[in-house]
Each structure stands twice: as structure tokens, then as C-alpha cells.
Amino acid sequence: MKLLEDRIIKEGEVLGKDVLKVDSFINHQIDVRFLIRLGAEFAARYRGEHITKILTLEASGIAVAAMTALHFDVPVVFAKKMASRNIGNEVYSTEVPSFTRGNVNTVYVSKKYLKKEDRVLIIDDFLADGNSLSGMIALCDQAGAAVVGCGVLIEKVFQGGGDRVRRRCRVESLAKIASMEDGKIVFAPDASKTDL
């Protein structure tokens, strides 16, 4: 999606070989009008899929998920992080290693908000090694909910998580980064139908 690629080129900061900071419009400061346009793209790509719920992970997925949910008119559920493993029987839970922080979080969703009748679109800001998406898919599996697919803003293709998650379900990425060597962002071809 050219709209997002252009913004990444303009404002993204590459740190080392594999970290991309987009703090000026997604991850710290949030450009809400811009995110609504990205959410519209997910809505276009998943049109007709009868999504009943959008699942994301706190904290940086929440704004993207909320702006996407507006187009589908369904609730967002955000999985919560907790240090402890003792989180009771009222929740589905799984462990998610964090790429950016280098730790492992237990993430959970209340059984009240994820049901076997649900058709879930999983939304996140980044797809790197795929651990966040895989964790959210595991939560859906525990609930018996159908995972219709995933929508991520930025996929770092060279980290391989996309291949892993696509073996399980459909994944739509609005910007695919093929490499960031020497601080230069190279995008992979965009297979989207629209060209915003």
C-alpha cells in the first residue's frame, strides 16, 4: 500500500539490521486519521468474510485494531500481558516471546470475549518472527473460534514470520519490507488489489 510505504520512507527510523521505529505515527504518537485509512484497506481485503471480532495484543496493536473495527462495526478484544502464569480458569492463555523486548509474556483473553461462534480477524502493527500472531491464533484455537486471517501494517519479510503464519492462515500486510541493510528500506512487491 503506497500510502503506508511513503510514510515509512518519510518518517521511519531504521535501527541496526532489523528494527524499524515508526513512533511518529503508529507506536508512540498515533495519527488516527491515517490509521483509519489503513483500516479501510483491511476492510476491503477481508470484505464478505463475516468477521465478528477483531483480536489484537496490547499495547501497540490497540489503535490499529480500533480504527479497523470501525469499518467492520465489530468489537475489538485485546489480549492482555501478564508476568505471572497464575491467571485462573476464566481465561485462554499462551506464551509469547517479544522480539523487541527480548522477554516472554503470558498473554490472555477472557473466555467471555472469545467464543467458538466467532470469526476472528487478528490485527497487529508488526509481523517480524510471527510470535505475536501465532500466540493470538493459539488463543483462538483454545476458544474454538475461526481465524479468518491476520492483518498487519508492516511485515519484515526477511525475518520469516510471515511464511510461518501463512502456513496456518491468510495474512495481509500493508507494507512488506524485503530488507533494511545499511539503513535503506527496500520494499517487497505489493500484491494488494487496491493502490491507495
Add this chain to the structure above:
Amino acid sequence: MKLLEDRIIKEGEVLGKDVLKVDSFINHQIDVRFLIRLGAEFAARYRGEHITKILTLEASGIAVAAMTALHFDVPVVFAKKMASRNIGNEVYSTEVPSFTRGNVNTVYVSKKYLKKEDRVLIIDDFLADGNSLSGMIALCDQAGAAVVGCGVLIEKVFQGGGDRVRRRCRVESLAKIASMEDGKIVFAPDASKTDL
């Protein structure tokens, strides 16, 4: 705001004397269309105040802040939590004791996203002891930004934080809870101009 009070009565769960769970539409599952209507109320109350930025605290403030920012057409900045105190010179930071979790978080905002020219509306889901709002006010003070006021969805008046914060700036709460004794929610009078 009757719209919010009715929803709290219908779906809120009182735990003990002072915890109110609104996980079905604000804090875990998010009703985005509902939050947009609450955001419109903040926009009405702070109309003409030339807000340039909305500041909130991850994670549960993000959706409310984003849905409010749509009405103002300004960016959201969310203060981030970090366990460590070693977070460098590029940020403003302060310590915020958490009422619900019983711990203390260091919260920070990049100096890039909070400027002395900013006129800030601080948004949060709950106002209990006032520590979160006071922390965000402290971040604005460090930046030299003007705090126009605070907007919170639910103020637990009996915990006294509102009085404390109002000595510093304007605070608008969409639902004010006077008491929750024996699980019964009693609202304080609503001084809002509108009656949605």
C-alpha cells in the same frame, strides 16, 4: 452522561468496595462505536480550547484517546510504561503508582512528541486516586506544554483523586460514581451540559 451510566449499570461488575470492571466494552473488549460517542462528548466539552494533542497512558487509555482524537483531528501520544529507570535523555519520565496492580511504573514520553507549543487534553479511562493523571500532567510540565484539562470516562469520586487533580486543572468525567457499597453503584450528579 446517561449513555455511559446506563451501560455501566448494565454491564459493570463491582469487585469489593472500590474496583469496577468494565471489561465488556472498555478495558478488554472494546465497543468502538460506543467510544466514538463518548469521545464526541469530550469534544463538545473542550470545544474552542485549541487542543493540539491528546495524551494518554498505555494500554487501556489508548482506544478512548484514539476515538476522542478523531473528533479533534489531532494526534494521540501514549505514554509508555517501563520497569527500568534507565531510559535515557531523549524522554520526559515520571513514576506512577498503579491503583489496580499495586506496583509503580516509570512512564515516559519522547521529547519529540510533546512540545512547549502543545495544548494538551489528557484522556484516561478511570480516575481513582489520580496518580495516572498527575503523572501525565508532570510529563506535560517537563515539556512546558499547556495542560488544557483532563477527560476521563469514569471517576470514582469516593477515592478523592478528582479533588486532587482539579486543584491543578479542569477535569471532565463522563460518569461519576459516588459509592459502590455492597455492590450497588450510586452515581454523583452529572453536571454536563448535554444529556446523551
